[in-house]
Amino acid sequence: MQDLIVDLKERSYPIIIKKGLIDNINIEIKKIYKGKKIFILTDKNVGFHYGDKVKSCLSNSGYDVKLMALEPGEETKSFDTLPSIYNEFLDFKLTRSDLIITLGGGVIGDLGGFAASTFLRGVAFVQIPTSLLAQVDSSVGGKVAVDLERGKNLVGSFYHPKLVLIDSNVLYTLSDRFFLDGMAEVIKYGCIKDKEFFYFLKSLKSKKEVMNSIDKIIHRCCFIKKCVVQNDEKDTGERMLLNFGHTLGHAIETYYKFKKFSHGEAVGIGMYNITKLSEEKGFTEKGVADDIKEILIQYSLPYQVDIKDNSEILETIALDKKNIDDVLKVVLLKNMGEAFLENTNVEFFK
Ligand code: GLY
Numbered sequence: 001m002q003d004l005i006v007d008l009k010e011r012s013y014p015i016i017i018k019k020g021l022i023d024n025i026n027i028e029i030k031k032i033y034k035g036k037k038i039f040i041l042t043d044k045n046v047g048f049h050y051g052d053k054v055k056s057c058l059s060n061s062g063y064d065v066k067l068m069a070l071e072p073g074e075e076t077k078s079f080d081t082l083p084s085i086y087n088e089f090l091d092f093k094l095t096r097s098d099l100i101i102t103l104g105g106g107v108i109g110d111l112g113g114f115a116a117s118t119f120l121r122g123v124a125f126v127q128i129p130t131s132l133l134a135q136v137d138s139s140v141g142g143k144v145a146v147d148l149e150r151g152k153n154l155v156g157s158f159y160h161p162k163l164v165l166i167d168s169n170v171l172y173t174l175s176d177r178f179f180l181d182g183m184a185e186v187i188k189y190g191c192i193k194d195k196e197f198f199y200f201l202k203s204l205k206s207k208k209e210v211m212n213s214i215d216k217i218i219h220r221c222c223f224i225k226k227c228v229v230q231n232d233e234k235d236t237g238e239r240m241l242l243n244f245g246h247t248l249g250h251a252i253e254t255y256y257k258f259k260k261f262s263h264g265e266a267v268g269i270g271m272y273n274i275t276k277l278s279e280e281k282g283f284t285e286k287g288v289a290d291d292i293k294e295i296l297i298q299y300s301l302p303y304q305v306d307i308k309d310n311s312e313i314l315e316t317i318a319l320d321k322k323n324i325d326d327v328l329k330v331v332l333l334k335n336m337g338e339a340f341l342e343n344t345n346v347e348f349f350k
Helices: 021-032 044-060 079-091 106-121 132-138 168-173 176-193 195-203 207-212 214-231 238-243 246-255 263-280 288-298 311-319
Strands: 004-006 013-017 037-043 064-070 099-104 124-129 143-148 151-158 163-166 327-335 338-344
Touching: 004 214, 013 214, 021 044, 021 124, 021 163, 037 044, 037 079, 037 106, 044 064, 044 099, 044 168, 064 079, 079 106, 079 143, 099 106, 106 124, 106 132, 106 143, 106 151, 124 132, 132 168, 132 176, 132 214, 163 214, 168 214, 176 195, 176 207, 176 214, 176 238, 176 263, 176 288, 176 327, 176 338, 195 288, 207 214, 214 238, 238 327, 238 338, 246 263, 246 311, 246 327, 263 288, 263 327
Parallel strands: 013 163, 037 064, 037 099, 099 124, 124 163
Antiparallel strands: 004 013, 143 151, 327 338
């Protein structure tokens, strides 16, 4: 699989997608890092499967390595977790010329990336995403953040890694639910930018068939994402297209206090329902919503919720950070693979 380069001038970096990468991580790290100390941040689940392997691979090739394994789950991505990480950095005498590796899903990537961006005003870091969601989305593009009690991702920055290493073999230890969670974001790329890719995903009949093409699938998603990020790094235009299904999805996640639906599941519901609305309003070609519904069913993802009174959902949408001066930018599809931004307001969802 050909390496991708996120081309951002002096902040450019490669994305390497290769099965078995995690077994010889030292080879790729050696190419970009000439220092001695490496701090690995992971969670206890990922650490259980891959922590020792990555740590000893790096130690055996001469690095001085420390590993910190946090509790798994979104609660860990809290602003309040940061001091414990900074303290570990200090105990390890980490300097600005050393390296941090984030080994995990979106929580570890976002949190570790944010810690890397702020400690000593910035330490270089490498992303090794281990969930499908992180491999196709959050590890690429430099968005790093932590949650506050009053909302997710409220404190963050744009801070790019030096390298993203993606080994799809690690997906075999991911639960089916979280594999499918990632598939919702994969489907999103087809919806917004690549009709052929969407119908290719629709042609796959089982998880086995998906896994047979998984590197190609991840590569396509990362290619689309890196092109979008290159055009709009700071998320003021085209990058917002990556939020297709997210406004409604986020409101549904919030309504259920992040307990009932995973992020991908909520995004799936959001993609179908916004497209249904937008078909009704004449923005989208007829039949696109049904295609989305069919693919969600095929991947065992939900496409609807049974909420009797949607006033709370509308209130959350009204508070969405994409709602500026009463103008809400929503991502709609003109046709499959052709997303655009529409300036509207909360009335759109009524
Ligand atoms: N996950 C959306 C973005 O990176 O912009």
